[in-house]
Amino acid sequence: MSGYKNTGYEVVIGLEVHVELNTATKIFCNCSTAFGAEPNTHVCPVCSGMPGVLPVLNRKVLEKAVAAGLATNCTITQQCKFDRKNYFYPDLPKAYQTSQLYLPICRNGYVEIEGDDGPKKVRIHQIHMEEDAGKLNHDAKSGSTLIDYNRCGVPLLEIVSEPDMRSAAEVQAYLEKLKSTMEYLNVSDCKMQEGSMRADVNLSVRRVGDPELGTRTETKNMNSFKAIARSIEYEIFRQIEVLEDGGRVQQETRRWDDEKGIGYAMRSKEDAHDYRYFPEPDLAPINISDAYLAEIAAAIPELPDQKKTRYVADYKLSAYDAAQLTRSRYLAELFEQTVVLGGDPKEAANFLIGDCMRLLNAEGREPESLSFSPENLAALLKLVAASTINKTTAKAVFEKIYTENIDPAAYVKANGLEMLSDDSELDSLIADIVAANPKSVADYQGGKKAAAGFLVGQVMKATKGKADAAKVNAKLQEILNKQA
Amino acid sequence: MREKTAKELRAALKAGETSAAALAECYLAKIAAEDAAYHAYNTINERAAAEAAAVDKRLADGLDSPLAGVPVAIKDNIATETMPTTCSSKILQGFMSPYNATVIEKLAAAGAVLLGKTNMDEFAMGSTTETSCTGVTKNPWDTAKVPGGSSGGSAAAVAAGLAPVALGSDTGGSIRQPCAYCGLTGMKPTYGAVSRYGLLAYGSSLDQIGPIAHTAADCAAVLQVIAGYDEKDSTSAKDVRFDFAAALTGDIAGKKIGLPKNYLGEGLDAEIRAAILAAAEQFAALGAEIEEFEMPMLEYAVPAYYIIASAEASSNLSRYDGIKYGYHPEGFADLEDLYLSARSEGFGPEVKRRIMLGTFALSSGYYDAYYQKALKVRALIRQNFDAAFAKYDAIISPVAPTTAPRLGESLSDPLAMYLSDIYTVAVNLVGIPAISLPCGFDAAGMPIGMQLLGAMWSDDKLIDLAHAYQLHTDWHEKSPARKEAE
Numbered sequence: 028m029s030g031y032k033n034t035g036y037e038v039v040i041g042l043e044v045h046v047e048l049n050t051a052t053k054i055f056c057n058c059s060t061a062f063g064a065e066p067n068t069h070v071c072p073v074c075s076g077m078p079g080v081l082p083v084l085n086r087k088v089l090e091k092a093v094a095a096g097l098a099t100n101c102t103i104t105q106q107c108k109f110d111r112k113n114y115f116y117p118d119l120p121k122a123y124q125t126s127q128l129y130l131p132i133c134r135n136g137y138v139e140i141e142g143d144d145g146p147k148k149v150r151i152h153q154i155h156m157e158e159d160a161g162k163l164n165h166d167a168k169s170g171s172t173l174i175d176y177n178r179c180g181v182p183l184l185e186i187v188s189e190p191d192m193r194s195a196a197e198v199q200a201y202l203e204k205l206k207s208t209m210e211y212l213n214v215s216d217c218k219m220q221e222g223s224m225r226a227d228v229n230l231s232v233r234r235v236g237d238p239e240l241g242t243r244t245e246t247k248n249m250n251s252f253k254a255i256a257r258s259i260e261y262e263i264f265r266q267i268e269v270l271e272d273g274g275r276v277q278q279e280t281r282r283w284d285d286e287k288g289i290g291y292a293m294r295s296k297e298d299a300h301d302y303r304y305f306p307e308p309d310l311a312p313i314n315i316s317d318a319y320l321a322e323i324a325a326a327i328p329e330l331p332d333q334k335k336t337r338y339v340a341d342y343k344l345s346a347y348d349a350a351q352l353t354r355s356r357y358l359a360e361l362f363e364q365t366v367v368l369g370g371d372p373k374e375a376a377n378f379l380i381g382d383c384m385r386l387l388n389a390e391g392r393e394p395e396s397l398s399f400s401p402e403n404l405a406a407l408l409k410l411v412a413a414s415t416i417n418k419t420t421a422k423a424v425f426e427k428i429y430t431e432n433i434d435p436a437a438y439v440k441a442n443g444l445e446m447l448s449d450d451s452e453l454d455s456l457i458a459d460i461v462a463a464n465p466k467s468v469a470d471y472q473g474g475k476k477a478a479a480g481f482l483v484g485q486v487m488k489a490t491k492g493k494a495d496a497a498k499v500n501a502k503l504q505e506i507l508n509k510q511a
Numbered sequence: 512m513r514e515k516t517a518k519e520l521r522a523a524l525k526a527g528e529t530s531a532a533a534l535a536e537c538y539l540a541k542i543a544a545e546d547a548a549y550h551a552y553n554t555i556n557e558r559a560a561a562e563a564a565a566v567d568k569r570l571a572d573g574l575d576s577p578l579a580g581v582p583v584a585i586k587d588n589i590a591t592e593t594m595p596t597t598c599s600s601k602i603l604q605g606f607m608s609p610y611n612a613t614v615i616e617k618l619a620a621a622g623a624v625l626l627g628k629t630n631m632d633e634f635a636m637g638s639t640t641e642t643s644c645t646g647v648t649k650n651p652w653d654t655a656k657v658p659g660g661s662s663g664g665s666a667a668a669v670a671a672g673l674a675p676v677a678l679g680s681d682t683g684g685s686i687r688q689p690c691a692y693c694g695l696t697g698m699k700p701t702y703g704a705v706s707r708y709g710l711l712a713y714g715s716s717l718d719q720i721g722p723i724a725h726t727a728a729d730c731a732a733v734l735q736v737i738a739g740y741d742e743k744d745s746t747s748a749k750d751v752r753f754d755f756a757a758a759l760t761g762d763i764a765g766k767k768i769g770l771p772k773n774y775l776g777e778g779l780d781a782e783i784r785a786a787i788l789a790a791a792e793q794f795a796a797l798g799a800e801i802e803e804f805e806m807p808m809l810e811y812a813v814p815a816y817y818i819i820a821s822a823e824a825s826s827n828l829s830r831y832d833g834i835k836y837g838y839h840p841e842g843f844a845d846l847e848d849l850y851l852s853a854r855s856e857g858f859g860p861e862v863k864r865r866i867m868l869g870t871f872a873l874s875s876g877y878y879d880a881y882y883q884k885a886l887k888v889r890a891l892i893r894q895n896f897d898a899a900f901a902k903y904d905a906i907i908s909p910v911a912p913t914t915a916p917r918l919g920e921s922l923s924d925p926l927a928m929y930l931s932d933i934y935t936v937a938v939n940l941v942g943i944p945a946i947s948l949p950c951g952f953d954a955a956g957m958p959i960g961m962q963l964l965g966a967m968w969s970d971d972k973l974i975d976l977a978h979a980y981q982l983h984t985d986w987h988e989k990s991p992a993r994k995e996a997e
Contacts, residue, residue: 072610076830078603078708079590079612081744099724113826113873115850122829303873305882306825308715310745 030235031194036267038239040198040230041152041190044205045147045183047159047223048091048213053180054158055082055125060182062221066164066175074180076120081309084109087311088182089132091214092156093323096133098208098330099151105315107132107309109156114300117174118161126185127155128304132313138208139332140200141350143193146198147382149201150189157183182220183212190229190240195259199252202226207331211356219250226255228506231276232266241266242276246290249283261290334359342372351380355394358383364401370408378404399432419492420444447494453486457478457502460485471507479503514672514990517729524570524580529582531570535563535624538582542626549649549658551668553587553595555627563624570622577624577732584674587628588635588707593613594625598711599643600633602831602838602857606695612709613744614678614720614737620737626674629664633859634828635685635713637661639921642861646920650692651991652957655874656915656962659689665723666693670991676724676733680710682717683701683816684910684935687947690723691910691960692950695725696977696987698730700907701967702942703748705734706741712827713903714820715746717939726987727948731755734970751968761913763979764798768963769903774934781912786951786959787909790980794907797979802903807895808888809933815888816936817865817929818872818881825869831857864925889940896941900966905976905983907963908935910947914957934962944970946977949986958986 031038053060056073096103107130111123133154140149160183166171174505186205192198206217206224219226226249231241246262249255261283266276278296282290329337331353339350351357358379366374387394407428411421416439424444427433439445447453460482461468470478479500486499515523522530539559546552556562559582566580585591588598590608592615596988597603611619617777618625632642640648649662651671657666663678666689669677679686681699690697696985698721705720712718722733737757741747770791774970775784833839833853840852858866872881899906912931923926938945944965951959981987 054908072608076597076833077605077609077836078596078711078830079588079608080610081708081746083743083745111826113829115829115832117832117834117846120830120835122827194989301875303870303875303878305822305826305873305878308746310714 031097031232031263032275034115034267035235036232036263036270036379037235037237038193038230038232038263039190039243040192040194040228042186042188042192042198042201042229043227044186044188044202045225046095046186046205046209046217047212048088048184049216049223050087050091050184052085052087054085054088054156054182055180056113057182062223064177066173066177068158068175070179074120075176076122076179082125084310085182089315090323091134091212092184093274093315093320094212094327095186095209096136097320097324098212098327099133099136099138099154099186100153101133101136101154103315103320104130104134105320106130106312107315108312109310110304111307113303116160117172118179119165120176120179122162124157124160125307125310126157129306131155138201138204140197141206142197142200144314147178147191147197149191149197151188152189154186156183157185159183174406195256198228198258200258202252202255203208204353207354207356210330211330219252222250225250228255228259228262230259230262230266232270239269242278244276244279246279247293249256249285251285251392254283254285257285257288258290265290282477297433323414331359342366342376344372344376348376348380351384352376357397358394361394361397361401361404365404365408367403370401370402370405371412374408374411375404378408378425382422386426386429399428403428403435404433410435414495415439415445417446417492417495420446445493447490453490453494454502456489457486457499457506460489461503461506465506468507479507514669514725516725517578517676517732518726518861520675521577521579521732531563531566531622531624532560532775534580535559535582535626538626538674542876542959542970545671546673547649547668548654549671549673550646551629551648551664551671551673552584553597553599553629553630553927553936554903556594556625557956559624559626563706565785566622569800572967574619574622576934577735578618578676580615581623581676582626583618583623583733584626584629584665584668584677585615586677586679587631588680588711588713589614589678590711591625591628594628596628596711597645597646598634599631600831600858600862601644602833602853603836604838606837608709610709611705613741615709617737617739617899621997626668628660629668629677631664632661632685633862634711634824635661635680635682636807636824636861636865636923638684638688639916640664640689641918641922642859643921644859648837648932649918650915650957653915653955654875656917656957657692659692659915660724661685661689662697663689666690666695666697669693669723671697672990672992676722676729677910678720678733679723680713680718680720681939681940682714682820683932686700686721686723687859687945687962688908688932690947691949691962692958693913693957694960694986694989695723696725696727696730696946696948696981697721698974700734700738700970701748702939703746703953704738704751704753704968704970705777706737706744706747707740708741708743709944712823714939715827716823717816717820719939725925727946727974727981729760729973730946731759731974731978734974738970748968750787751845753858753971755971758975759978760975761979761982765797765823766904766976767902768793768794768799768801768976769899769906770801770803771809771906771908772904773805773809774908775869778912778933779909780953782951782953783909783912783914783959787907787961790950790961791907793978793980793984797983799976801907803900804902806906809937811888812892812937812940813930813933815885815892816940817868818885819889819940821865821869822872822882823869825866825873828858828862828866834858861922861925862934886960892937893941896937897941898962904969905963905973907961910960910962911935914953914955914959938964943967944973946973948977948980951986952989958989
């Protein structure tokens with residue numbers, strides 16, 4: 028069987044990703060965008076849709092939207108404008124969302140991802156600017172619904188991909204690429220738990236070789252990469268099952284319940300809104316000059332892919348290591364600073380990708396929450412390079428740096444963790460061990476070369492792990508071979 | 512005796528013959544005594560006396576502006592913090608705006624004293640002020656007739672001497688037509704000249720706030736205070752520099768005025784046609800050059816206007832849902848029932864008609880046939896006006912096909928009512944300024960108005976044309992009381 032996991036079916040997925048911009052103020056007024064405030068404390072007549080108010084575009088929103096478009100290889104619409112999307116819902120106080128339909132700010136871009144069959148491009152249909160809605164809080168006890176308008180007017184970018192993804196893994200790779208790109212651009216924090224990055228998944232399946240696309244469904248309400256992956260797997264097999272049973276997939280909007288691991292139909296195509304889009308008359312069309320575009324382009328920092336290429340070329344890192352380091356702008360910057368401070372690139376990468384990510388993952392934390400300094404990591408790498416401490420000790424010291432940002436040199440000294448550097452002391456210790464273990468010596472000399480390992484272990488034990496194991500091994504071999 | 516103008520009140524205040532407090536008291540007393548006959552006002556400003564006293568202190572400290580100490584009436588679709596803002600709709604009964612419109616802030620800074628909020632067609636939808644939920648306003652020239660609309664309350668207040676000047680709003684003629692019906696001078700400024708921040712929107716791309724007054728000079732006085740860039744309104748123009756004081760020369764020799772022949776054809780009352788032609792002759796006598804021409808596409812303006820205005824209105828009025836403010840139904844089963852009840856009970860029939868019309872025009876499958884086509888018509892009409900203003904400093908035109916109709920005659924035939932907007936709506940579609948001013952009376956003694964249309968940003972020059980006319984005519988000096996005395 029071919030196709031997705033040998034089902035004989037091919038999967039076609041396109042995403043609509045909402046990214047909350049990290050501007051200080053809202054898109055059309057001066058209210059704060061800070062997350063987590065008391066309900067209805069970040070509101071004014073404009074964002075609460077009082078009669079007679081008018082929007083004024085926050086220029087920072089335009090700036091970030093253009094940067095996002097340039098970084099994703101889009102064409103910027105230099106004559107762009109806003110449109111109104113009309114629908115009734117209590118979280119939308121004007122009963123229309125100011126968005127973009129006819130002339131969105133960015134069109135026809137792409138990002139490159141590591142696909143199931145190697146590198147591939149996921150095309151971006153468009154990116155548009157729009158305002159977020161408020162939040163409804165359903166109070167089960169009183170049976171009432173309270174409206175919090177704090178989020179009303181928080182700026183969003185909606186990034187609409189073409190249906191270019193073929194699996195949950197490709198969706199994850201695409202989302203991670205978007206997330207890291209937006210973070211590098213300082214466009215968004217992309218925190219899925221706080222809703223600053225949200226994805227709607229459009230998915231259909233078709234028999235391998237079928238030229239026609241299948242009927243698609245749209246799944247909403249997922250707040251983690253894991254939930255998205257799970258919902259995709261669920262929906263793929265649900266659709267295949269429907270088709271295998273001789274049924275037809277209904278075009279509908281679905282909701283994912285991650286706790287139960289089940290998707291539900293929310294509304295069918297017949298219930299779909301007619302949003303009655305039309306040009307927003309309260310905002311003048313936006314004219315973007317070539318000079319403005321050049322200015323934004325010049326301010327775009329080195330992006331993940333460029334960094335990755337540079338790390339492989341300059342630091343001789345593997346492509347895998349370079350990709351791991353550049354996933355997070357914070358991690359990449361920590362790495363670069365450590366190298367500038369004299370840390371060995373390969374060793375720095377090993378600590379950050381290995382020990383550091385392992386510790387972060389265990390705690391479910393993001394690299395941005397790291398609190399240790401590159402100075403201390405570089406100092407640790409220097410201690411290793413100078414053979415002041417061995418690798419086992421270094422790992423233990425790194426954990427202290429990770430948790431408490433200690434100065435490794437001072438810490439090693441205070442705890443007496445340096446390797447034994449006095450050869451005469453080591454020589455006499457080895458002589459003692461050899462004398463105390465005649466059986467092992469005899470075994471070795473009788474051909475059981477593994478017996479040397481036991482003797483090395485005894486020496487290391489006697490030094491409390493502070494000896495250079497390679498050096499101990501060399502010295503032992505010398506003595507044992509001489510004796511023979 | 513004819514009513515005092517803002518300009519005359521300013522002179523009296525400057526000469527120390529009166530005070531802001533005395534003026535406010537005088538107008539409030541007149542409103543209390545006489546407004547029952549007209550119902551020009553929805554709300555009287557209870558703080559007017561106190562505010563006038565505060566203005567007197569500022570006058571003593573040297574405050575000087577074209578409206579310092581002058582009482583002003585405000586159309587009830589302009590947001591005020593201290594008085595309800597209702598748009599004469601049940602859905603906004605008792606609504607207190609949490610902020611002031613920019614024009615209200617500007618009037619306050621200039622020392623104008625607000626008398627109250629004036630009646631209007633519900634959400635400015637109508638040509639008679641009969642769609643108001645607070646009751647009809649009557650024309651002071653004949654209380655059996657309508658004052659026009661939608662700014663009928665503001666026009667009736669000024670015509671009856673219950674305010675020297677007033678603010679109205681004009682989306683398709685809502686300032687100019689009531690001025691024509693009530694013998695007043697009123698202006699729809701260039702779109703973007705006056706901030707719309709705080710004007711409860713009807714058709715956002717068409718709406719403008721403007722003055723209703725006795726004279727062109729008073730229109731200039733009001734505009735001098737309220738016009739100008741507002742950072743809160745992205746559609747307000749950045750560098751508008753009208754110089755109304757310098758513009759009022761009264762010298763119009765050599766100005767070229769176009770007279771569109773097809774505006775004077777079938778459908779226009781003969782008395783109005785005669786009055787317009789006489790006014791054109793008057794302009795010629797003052798040294799202007801009058802030239803007849805054809806203004807194409809007149810018949811397309813009304814349909815294009817009603818599609819665009821209704822489409823925008825259907826969206827603008829969506830926020831009135833009974834949840835956040837205004838009318839809230841007693842009981843409802845669920846969210847949909849709440850929306851249905853609030854909007855069914857809160858809006859009147861004319862508003863519902865236009866919401867449905869606009870919703871239809873924007874619907875999937877109809878957008879291109881209606882809204883998109885209306886935008887194309889709008890662009891063509893703009894081209895025609897651009898071509899006309901390449902030749903003329905102004906265009907002279909009727910305001911309405913008839914003088915004020917009797918109360919109760921218009922609403923039964925909405926289509927006929929819409930068609931009576933034929934001379935006014937193109938101005939809003941294009942965004943150009945137009946001033947409406949009196950130019951005669953019909954046989955029944957009802958005022959006849961004309962309008963002068965100008966190129967974008969020619970507001971001050973347009974006012975000067977009207978001013979020159981008023982220096983040599985006295986139609987604007989007639990008032991209902993004086994007419995009766997004759």
